[in-house]
Amino acid sequence: MAFSLHFQQLFHSPTTFPSQPKPPTTLLTPLKLPPTPSLPLLAIAQNASLSNIDSTEKVVLPLQLKREMMPKHVAVIMDGNRRWAKMRGFPVALGYEAGIRAVRKLIELCGNWGIGVLTLFAFSSDNWLRPKVEVDLLMGLFERVLKDELEKFARAGIRISIIGDTSMLPKSLQELIDKAVKTTKENSQLHVVVAVNYSGQYDVVQACQTIAQKVKDGIIEPGDISSFLVEQELQTNCTDFPCPDLLIRTSGELRLSNFLLWQLAYAELFFSHSHWPDFGEAEFLEALCSFQQRQRRYGRQGS
Template identity: 70%
Template sequence: MAFSLQLHQIFLSHTRFCSQPKSITNPLISLKLPSIHPLAVAQNAAISNIDSAGVAAIDGSAEEVLLPPQLRRELMPKHVAVIMDGNRRWAKMRGLPVALGYEAGIRAVRNIIELCGNWGIRVLTLFAFSSDNWLRPKVEVDILMSLFERALNDELENFSRAGIQISIIGDSINYSGQHDVVQACQTIAQKVKDGIIETKDINSFLIEQELQTNCIDFPCPDLLIRTSGELRLSNFLLWQLAYAELFFSHSHWPDFGEAELMEALSSFQQRQRRYGRQSS
């Protein structure tokens, strides 16, 4: 499951879904968040105790949140994607049930949403369940699905009140970057067969229009963060990450907070993105 949050809306707006899922437990969800105070939720709040009073007011009088001195707002990535890895390892290291690791991961999600909105990141995409994760034990999959559904149902009203637009992307219960490209090719092939387009019309722009991220304002991430020390993409946004900067954190996802996000963003802002061109 992946969540993509679009954060640049300042005024309140209704939650928007790119595609209507059969279940709320969709693998990839995109959220558009306001750039000022998206959620004022305590980092350690219990997952079932999100109070509507914890959502900060979003209006024209809100003050811009100051960035940490290490970061520059004009160099902030527009779209950050995160592979949230290490929830199980975090729990096992503490002798806790796996379910508590995932609940701690949900608390980390709330904290990162707030930080990204305050710091001017306009789209945040969170990858939580891959099509490959079906190979995990059924009891763990059931826990994950139940947790995702409960967390989303708890947060939908808060997201709407805070001006966060949430986009559900992909299949109703999992996401695959390879399948994303395949379904785009199938759609284009059908349009050629129906005479809507010709083969000479097929290009990168057309393919991107058929990918499942086409409902996001900035569909291609500028920065990918993966936690828990893993150094792979794991079938996540394969086309869209073609020119993304990559940052790998050794922190398990429940421990990924302000300091870790600041480190990732600081690393991003020190890089020169050339897109194949020579350095200046």
């Protein structure tokens, strides 16, 4: 059974929503996409490593992408669920339900295309300011989806980690998160990191507090403090690739919104006008093609 078919079976959702024409994605610089092949989007093969899939099975990339240039870590600010619903005259709840469909699809694509880490900004620490009915809706939706998908994640070799202050979440959700993290901690096919009640500024602050305590306790000296040490104390230290190579934000907003502020220092940024529920394979492919056409210099002189 091919890996892509395996993911489609695991994350298939029968729910469908009417669509409207979407404005084209706007990039900061013009994007020249490679010509679309007349053959199906197959070709460059990658090894599949799910334990229940034979090691001889291959995972394929679209022809436009180069395996050696794929990002190891993709982070996403999933924006526009409410606007998507409002444009269609739907209640807000349906916008978030449609957003879950997009999450399933993105997880499937990352697993199929060999991306190691996917970090999703699900709930900001600032989102508590939204109406209580909406916050309760989001908490209930998160709990329901995690409960429904946990067994599927485990079978697909997906590891789940949560970053953010979970102490403010409903007790039942905290218990479910703890179960999900423990159940999937040995999985290695794809690491999905979900930011819930997360603040990039506080992430840096808590890292500084931890380091300051180590200095106070005599474990380290002030001169030992380095960017590497700070990174080890950030919440993304749960993954082997704590700093995203690519950040995607949907719905046309051009800001970071207090997300992974330290970790995004050298990330490539891609902004899409598509609202999150409309972000699918074509949009993700465009983001990855844009990423692969860029020259990442990290301050060095370009060629």
